[in-house]
Amino acid sequence: MRYMMTYDLMETMRNTNQWLGATAKTMASYPAFSIVPNPALAWAAAWGEVTERTFERMVVKPDWGIHTMTCEDGKDHLVNVETVVEKPFGDLIHFDVAGREEQPRKILLVAPMSGHYATLLRSTVKSLIVNCEVYVTDWHNARDIPVSAGKFDVEDYTLYLMEFMRELGPDTHVIAVCQPAPLTLAATAYLAELDPEAQPRTLTLIGGPIDPNATPTDVTDFGHRVTMGQLEETMIQRVGFKYKGVGRMVYPGLLQLSSFMSMNADRHSKAFNDQILRVARGEASDHDAHNRFYDEYLAVMDMPAEFYLSTVERIFKNGEIASNSFEVAGHKVDIGAITNVAVKTVEGAKDDISAPGQCVAALDLCTGLPDDMKAAHLEPDAGHYGIFAGKSWRNNIRPLVLDFIDSNSGPKKPAPKRKAKLKAVKTDAA
Incomplete structure (x- = not known):
């Protein structure tokens, strides 16, 4: 109480x-x-x-504020935000431009669940919607989710991403921004094992802590210094009586x-x-x-308590992604199973949250991927926010990412056969 x-x-x-x-x-x-x-x-x-x-x-979810856009025909077209997949802890939404032909690039933008709403990527979406079909993971505020919906930790997050990728199909290009980068990498690898034909074409990881210990920062130092007991005691609270999620344990x-x-x-x-x-x-x-x-x-x-605590323990303290020992529902995910998904990393030279070296570590983990399907970019003078929004993103990084997507949009190599077929895992949170 x-x-x-x-x-x-x-x-x-x-x-x-x-x-x-x-x-x-x-x-x-x-x-x-x-x-x-x-x-x-x-x-x-x-x-x-x-x-x-x-x-x-502080208690208002911002609006996307993307209502119209001018297309190549010189006309203003309405932009409708449509829900493609609806789930308890997050939806997959699509920015549909009314009256415009479907664009060849289909992009899944994986938004962070790190305290702010997915609308933090508003400028990123606006820059991509010009010539792409943009889908975004719209995570829900934990205070509004009834306790009856169950738990939601890093494994459930990974399974959600797998379901979203499957829904969009193999012609999807995934872009993960910051916090979800390691779990998006794991979801892609697990999908490569479970359903190779459903893998996306490309995976772009922007400023994510794949290996937090590669270049320590204040964030990683804090993760190692504090104990899990201290975190649970000082950071975790139960949602109050005002909201639907009353009684749910959250990081407020x-x-x-x-x-x-x-x-x-x-x-x-x-x-x-x-x-x-x-x-x-x-x-x-x-x-x-x-x-x-x-x-x-x-x-x-609010973040679900189990998601926040499992992120600190498994991604930062234990380094399960960095050591390729991450498990989902008792199955060890092998990142080396990614064999025909082109992977690109983007880092900012002045990023003090996910410092240079943390994200590019993903390429070394992709042991089954040929070198010509790997790419890395270090943006000079860019901080954490600048690598997915602002001038650095618009002028330098976005064109590079779209070039990477276009160069890997040809016919896909057939996915290699796995020796044993894995058992499907239910994606709903238990």
Whole structure:
């Protein structure tokens, strides 16, 4: 019960701060006060506006905001977000451009489940949808998933990815961004063993911790330093009574956000102080740079406790992917089973989360893949975010990834026969 009380206390604090902001904004904007202009009142109203918006965004799932796009015919076409596969912990969605011919490139964009919603990849999707059919893994907020839906750990995540790949078929090109890279590699390998004909054509891994120990960072040091008991005691709480997932053990989004903010507290504090002054001077807008960034950054989601804990233990502490000893449902997945899926890795030279060396380690694990089906790219001067969004992605990395996809879109070599056929595994979380 104490875990549930802590969860509700955090939500109460967030709700109270949102109310305080709304109250300050309303009171300081009272029409009668305009008779005697006072800079303090303008500042109080601005503080209230920024505070209300900040704490409100923490429990709101951002919209994709991709409603139309201009195609080669010069016309604006509606973009519909359609659910292709619906599952308890995440859906496979498709950005369907109405009235446009189906594009030859079919891309599965695997979004991270690391505290933020899949909408974090909005700019990535917008850049690819121009000439690709884009599908995205849209993970759900654990607080909204009833306990009756069961558990969800790294093995269930891997099985979800396998089902999504099977649904899209063998002409799919998979791009995994950051956290899901090791599990996407494992899912591809397991699919190569289980159903070789369903393997995707290419697999692009962007800034993922395939081998976290290849180049240690603060993230990997923390993973080794803290014990699993300490993590469970300090990070895990039960969802409170307000949500459908009441009683589910989670790593709360609000707790994650406090960790994110504390790492760069001075920078965030300055950003909010500057925004308050801009609002007071009438220089801010609903979609200015500050709001665009923080509307997404502050929107956090709860992670299933078993997923978070198993990620730390099995991917970071035990290095099961790096040592090719990862198991799914009691079966050891052999990454060397990937024999006809072209694999490319992308890293940022200034990435301080998944440092250069961690992702490219995937190529050494693909022992069954010929060298001409492997590729690696190190983007100079790019940080973690820049390798899948921003200038580095748009100008350099995206063209390279699409060239890699096009060069491996010809007729596929027949998948090698396995000696023994593996038993299929149910993909629904137990």
